[in-house]
Structures are given as C-alpha cells and as structure tokens.
Amino acid sequence: MYVVFVVALTCLGVWVDAVNNGLARTPPMGWMSWQRYRCITDCVQQPDNCISESLFKRMADRLVSDGYKDVGYEYINIDDCWPLKDRDAEGKIVPDPTRFPSGMADLAKYMHSKGLKLGIYGDFGTLTCGGYPGSKFYMDVDAQTFADWGIDSLKLDGCYTNPDDYATGYPLMEFFLNKTGRPILYSCSWPAYVKDPDYKTIADNCNIWRNYGDIQDSWDSVKSIIGFYGDDTDNFTKFAGPGNFNDPDMIILGNFGLSYDQQRVQMAMWAVMASPLLMSNNLDDIRPETKDLLLNKNLIAINQDPLGIQGTRKSQTGNIEIWSRPLSPVGKFAIAILNLGEAGCAAIVNTTLSYIGLTNQGGYKVTEGFTGAVVGTFSLSDHFVSNVNPSGIQLYVASPN
Structure with missing residues (x-):
C-alpha cells in the first residue's frame, strides 16, 4: 500500500505554493472543541458536554449573541471523535447519526446562516488519535466529502502512520483540497510529529501548523509553550506571515487552570506571537473579566495586524x-x-x-x-x-x- 501511495502522488505532478488559497491572511479566530470537551461521546450521561451538533450549535449561538463574531471569531471547529468507526459502502466517512442527526452539510449551513464557518478534524494516518477513521488512502474521497458538506477548515492530525510519510501525505491532502475548488483553511499537525521540521515546505502547503504538544489546562502548559516559542530552535518564526502561521494551540481562558493574571499572559502572548485565536472553553459559563479579555479589541488588533510578523x-x-x-x-x-x-x-x-x-x-x-x-x-x-x-x-x- 505504501508503494501505491507514493506512485499515486508522483503522478499528480508539482504543487508548489499549493496553499495559496487566499485564506488565513491574518491568524484565524474562532472556537474549537478539543481542549475543553476532548472525546466525550456519551450524550446520555453528559448531554451538554458530548461531541454533538447540539454542542457546536450552542457555541455558535454564543459567538454571535455575545459579541465574539463581531470582533473576528468566526470558525466553529469540530475536533476528534465525530464520525462512526466505519466508513460506508462507498468508502466515505460518516458522521455519527446519533450525535449529528442533521448531518454535517446541514450543520455547515447552520453556521453559514449566522455568518460563521465550520471546521472539521481528520488525520493523515489510518486512524485518528481517538481511533476513528483516518484519511490515509482516502484523501481524495475525504477532501471532496468535506467540500460537498460545505466545510471551511480542516485540521489534519498525524497519528497512526509512518512519520516518513508526512512530507508526502500532508501536501497530498492540500492538493486534493484545492482540487475540490472550495477554499478550505488547512491546519497541519505535521511539524508536531517530526524531529527537524522543514518549515519552508510546511509553509508552502499549510495555512497554520501545530509544532508543539497539546495545550493542557494549566499554567505550566502555557509556560512551556511560551518557552518553546521563545527558544525558536528551528527558526520557525521567520515562516509566519499572511497565509501561514505557527499555531501554539488553543486559548484556554475561561476554563479551570489559569489565574486572571495568567489569562492575561496567554491572551497577550498569543497576540504577540501572531497565533491563531481558537478558544476552547464553555462559552455558556464565562466570567465577565475573562470575556473582556477574549473580546479585547486592542489585543485582537495586535494579533490581527496585517503585516503578520510573529513576535x-x-x-x-x-x-x-x-x-x-x-x-x-x-x-x-x-x-x-x-x-x-x-x-x-x-x-x-x-x-x-x-x-x-x-x-x-x-x-x-x-x-x-x-x-x-x-x-x-x-x-x-x-x-x-x-x-x-x-x-x-x-x-x-x-x-x-
């Protein structure tokens, strides 16, 4: 299978500057499920916390009603654990019908009706990190499926595959995304899984990229990310700019692990580092002082500065x-x-x-x-x-x- 995979890619030709899709001219802003809601799939025991269309509609409603959309937060991003464990007879990935009874196309229409965008999660490997169907050997099918649904952003993780395949597979998915004709912001986890990332190639093929471990709900986690970005060991800061940004992971303001001063640190440093502002929190339950930080127009102006230069x-x-x-x-x-x-x-x-x-x-x-x-x-x-x-x-x- 690996040989077939490489040959298929070779036949497709060259895709230099394939990520030139006009997206992420400034760091994307929005909301993402993973840090706060992980892989909760039991909607009987946890109806308000499970990965379901109800959760994403609820957070979308909050983005609009509470002023987040007005200052730039526009993506509602689904992370892992949304599909069934098996593809259908045509090889297509299937949203869990119990948790997403309306289907992804209708969920995308719901977001678009509110002026928002819908992001989804996949994996370059044979399985996602949570054990759901991955896109390896199905990249063309999945890219077209996501486009048909009206998806606006794809986060492609890197579990359950040979790391030697990343340099081939991640550009291949971007090729197939572009082939659909639908602009889909492409978030790669590629550099997070390799020892010496080729950031030039990564920036040529990805709009944003994760290059460090998952953020946790703690000050120690925020500090470790700031330290990694400060050290800038691979000189990755120089590859940030309009259309291409390093992603230090989600904004955890409003959760449990940070004091008010520490929340100020994360919000300000993510602005200085030209980072995507993707909140992962419960927007139904946000303290006023935290909401003020998330909506702070001065911080957002720094983050969204059109030069796109990383601090x-x-x-x-x-x-x-x-x-x-x-x-x-x-x-x-x-x-x-x-x-x-x-x-x-x-x-x-x-x-x-x-x-x-x-x-x-x-x-x-x-x-x-x-x-x-x-x-x-x-x-x-x-x-x-x-x-x-x-x-x-x-x-x-x-x-x-």
Missing part, C-alpha cells in the same frame, strides 16, 4: 522575558514584558527602548496594550520601568514620534 523574545534574564512584535505601520511595535516567576510580589523591570531593539532616533509614544491608555513619550535611552506581577505580563504599543 520574538528579545531578552531573558531569570524569570523576566521581553518580547517584541513589529506592527503596521512600519516602525510600530508591540512590547511584552513577562514575569514567569511565581514569587509573592511584582518584579520591577527597568529597561530602555533601545535595549528592546527599537531604533527610531525621535523616540516613541507608548500606550498600554490592554487599554490603549497613554503611558508617555520616551527616547531610546530613557528608563522604561514596569511592575510585572508573578506569572503576569505588561503589554505596550510603541509608535514612533
């Missing part, structure tokens, strides 16, 4: 990190001062804009990143002092004078 870590001294991200118009920057420590008092961070890497000789007007309030005007050498709470952040925007 990078500029310095690391103990638990204190300083990050910056170039913004439009050229010469403007977001600056994050991060305290990853957990001591009982705020850290006083004394720096200069020159040390952070800013260069405008006329200095900068600095505003607070969450509120937009004016902080002051600073030359490159002026002391720039921040009080940063434990496991907290201060965020600024610096505009050249």
Whole structure:
C-alpha cells in the first residue's frame, strides 16, 4: 500500500505554493472543541458536554449573541471523535447519526446562516488519535466529502502512520483540497510529529501548523509553550506571515487552570506571537473579566495586524522575558514584558527602548496594550520601568514620534 501511495502522488505532478488559497491572511479566530470537551461521546450521561451538533450549535449561538463574531471569531471547529468507526459502502466517512442527526452539510449551513464557518478534524494516518477513521488512502474521497458538506477548515492530525510519510501525505491532502475548488483553511499537525521540521515546505502547503504538544489546562502548559516559542530552535518564526502561521494551540481562558493574571499572559502572548485565536472553553459559563479579555479589541488588533510578523523574545534574564512584535505601520511595535516567576510580589523591570531593539532616533509614544491608555513619550535611552506581577505580563504599543 505504501508503494501505491507514493506512485499515486508522483503522478499528480508539482504543487508548489499549493496553499495559496487566499485564506488565513491574518491568524484565524474562532472556537474549537478539543481542549475543553476532548472525546466525550456519551450524550446520555453528559448531554451538554458530548461531541454533538447540539454542542457546536450552542457555541455558535454564543459567538454571535455575545459579541465574539463581531470582533473576528468566526470558525466553529469540530475536533476528534465525530464520525462512526466505519466508513460506508462507498468508502466515505460518516458522521455519527446519533450525535449529528442533521448531518454535517446541514450543520455547515447552520453556521453559514449566522455568518460563521465550520471546521472539521481528520488525520493523515489510518486512524485518528481517538481511533476513528483516518484519511490515509482516502484523501481524495475525504477532501471532496468535506467540500460537498460545505466545510471551511480542516485540521489534519498525524497519528497512526509512518512519520516518513508526512512530507508526502500532508501536501497530498492540500492538493486534493484545492482540487475540490472550495477554499478550505488547512491546519497541519505535521511539524508536531517530526524531529527537524522543514518549515519552508510546511509553509508552502499549510495555512497554520501545530509544532508543539497539546495545550493542557494549566499554567505550566502555557509556560512551556511560551518557552518553546521563545527558544525558536528551528527558526520557525521567520515562516509566519499572511497565509501561514505557527499555531501554539488553543486559548484556554475561561476554563479551570489559569489565574486572571495568567489569562492575561496567554491572551497577550498569543497576540504577540501572531497565533491563531481558537478558544476552547464553555462559552455558556464565562466570567465577565475573562470575556473582556477574549473580546479585547486592542489585543485582537495586535494579533490581527496585517503585516503578520510573529513576535520574538528579545531578552531573558531569570524569570523576566521581553518580547517584541513589529506592527503596521512600519516602525510600530508591540512590547511584552513577562514575569514567569511565581514569587509573592511584582518584579520591577527597568529597561530602555533601545535595549528592546527599537531604533527610531525621535523616540516613541507608548500606550498600554490592554487599554490603549497613554503611558508617555520616551527616547531610546530613557528608563522604561514596569511592575510585572508573578506569572503576569505588561503589554505596550510603541509608535514612533
């Protein structure tokens, strides 16, 4: 079967820049089921939490009624565990009829009627990570099925396959998605499964890509992701830009594991890192202060900046990190001062804009990143002092004078 797979791909020709589908010009925003709802399929015992059309319609309704759609959240993404365990007689994947009685095409129409988009989950391997049908040897069938349903986004995981096949299989799925004629945002888990990812090829074939382990509902998990992105070992930040973004995984604000300051950290850092903003939470039960963070237009403006340049870590001294991200118009920057420590008092961070890497000789007007309030005007050498709470952040925007 492996030989047939490779030969079939070779016959299809070259697909350079295959991901040029016009999508993800800024990081996609929306809601995804996995982190909060995992693979809950028992709708008798857990009717409000099971992976079902009811859950996705409910979250879609919340996106619209609670203002999330108005600020850019538009995708409702189904993750694993949605189909039956067996394909039908034609080899097509089948939504579980008990949990998705209306079918995926009707669910997509429901989303589209609200101005939203529907995303779905698949796997490059023979099975998904949860043990449901994978797309290997069925990629053309699945791509066309998803297009026929009106799907707008596909996350393709990488379980149950030979890692040597990723460099062939992930571009092949993009080929088949494009062949359908329907624009489908393509999220790849490819680099998360390989030791030395070829990010140039990945960016040529994927709109967004997971390159680290799944986020968990904890501060330790958020910290580990920030550390991985700060280290930037494979220089993957340089491949981010309109149409192509690194994906550090879902926004967990509104769940159980983060304090308010830690929620500020994740939201601000995902903005600075030009990351997809895909919430995974229960939108029926969100604290007001958390909702305010999720809807914060200043943070979203940083995240959605049209230059699409990913922010990078500029310095690391103990638990204190300083990050910056170039913004439009050229010469403007977001600056994050991060305290990853957990001591009982705020850290006083004394720096200069020159040390952070800013260069405008006329200095900068600095505003607070969450509120937009004016902080002051600073030359490159002026002391720039921040009080940063434990496991907290201060965020600024610096505009050249």
